[in-house]
């Protein structure tokens with residue numbers, strides 16, 4: 501992808517955008533009807549957005565990537581030729597994400613994933629609340645209203661929503677770990693040692709799996725299954741260069757800016773779900789009362805409030821509660837504020853929170869780099885969308901995986917504090933693979949210990 505070319509022409513380039521209403525369709529219905537997208541986004545309180553092709557793409561490198569994306573996207577969005585009565589929900593949006601580390605290489609499994617990559621789709625379908633809208637965008641010196649209207653007619657003509665249920669999961673034939681249990685024990689012991697010596701307070705360490713599927717990866721099926729099981733999560737899929745897809749169902753909102761209302765929150769500290777309601781309640785009670793879990797959580801909430809200090813006002817912290825998901829429960833503290841900063845400025849201020857990095861941030865990033873033996877790529881980094889006014893939503897890309905043909909690489913991590921036990925953290929990581937593995941396993945038995953947390957690799 502070469503964004504700069506498009507951006508260099510920004511002075512003379514124009515953005516033409518036209519919208520029509522389509523027959524109502526679910527997000528999966530849209531995916532099945534229009535084929536492999538470049539971007540998919542949906543959130544519990546937002547419509548689904550599906551993007552095909554690129555009216556404009558922006559990429560950026562290094563620590564300055566957040567500001568650079570904003571600047572380049574602002575040029576594209578500056579003065580759209582768009583009818584005044586077009587519905588706000590169907591407005592042009594950039595969708596994409598960032599790498600976790602500044603020095604992301606974009607090689608190996610992450611080939612095709614720059615340090616930052618956002619697309620303003622050529623064809624954008626938005627669906628939710630019983631309405632489906634098609635927007636066609638074109639950007640460049642030669643962007644023409646007639647070409648946009650032609651595409652609008654073409655897509656409308658072939659749009660016959662296919663609402664079939666997901667096919668059975670393809671099944672898993674092999675799973676390989678990036679980190680054995682023995683290596684993990686060593687890594688966690690070394691990290692807790694460094695924490696006790698005062699070098700840092702908390703670090704989030706992660707692992708990955710290499711999963712081989714028995715059949716081809718289907719994005720519509722994956723999104724349908726994640727939607728059924730994780731409706732309260734941020735579900736996304738991104739294919740910046742038409743190759744592998746990075747997808748997931750993250751429970752963690754990094755930030756939403758809507759007008760001057762800002763929403764974020766601390767999500768950290770994890771236990772599993774109980775086999776009975778009593779056991780489940782007991783686990784939740786342990787999560788609430790344990791000083792280890794409270795500490796692990798509170799450093800995240802405190803740091804987020806600090807991170808917001810320069811970019812927001814009226815920061816308010818809600819009540820800490822237990823957030824239950826299919827296989828895990830977390831401590832969650834909602835945080836709201838006021839801000840007129842662009843959502844990318846907020847993303848830059850917040851990434852990485854100590855729910856995925858640690859504290860102090862620089863020491864934690866150093867420990868992550870020195871410890872992890874796989875490439876985080878876009879895992880645990882911001883993914884989401886923004887519009888011309890700087891509104892948008894970003895999630896932290898957790899419970900996520902890279903997928904290409906029959907290969908899938910899920911990622912998962914756990915917050916390590918002074919008294920973390922390597923085996924408990926190992927079990928927690930195995931539970932955090934479940935959202936992705938459940939999409940593919942046909943009988944819950946992939947030959948690994950990812951469900952039970954037991955056994956060695």
Ligand SMILES: C=C(O[C@H]1C=CC=C(C(=O)O)[C@@H]1O)C(=O)O
Nearest residue numbers: 768769770855898912913914915
């Ligand atoms: C790093 C992950 O989860 C984070 C979010 C919630 C709870 C976490 C924990 O309890 O360690 C992690 O901080 C992951 O899912 O890969």
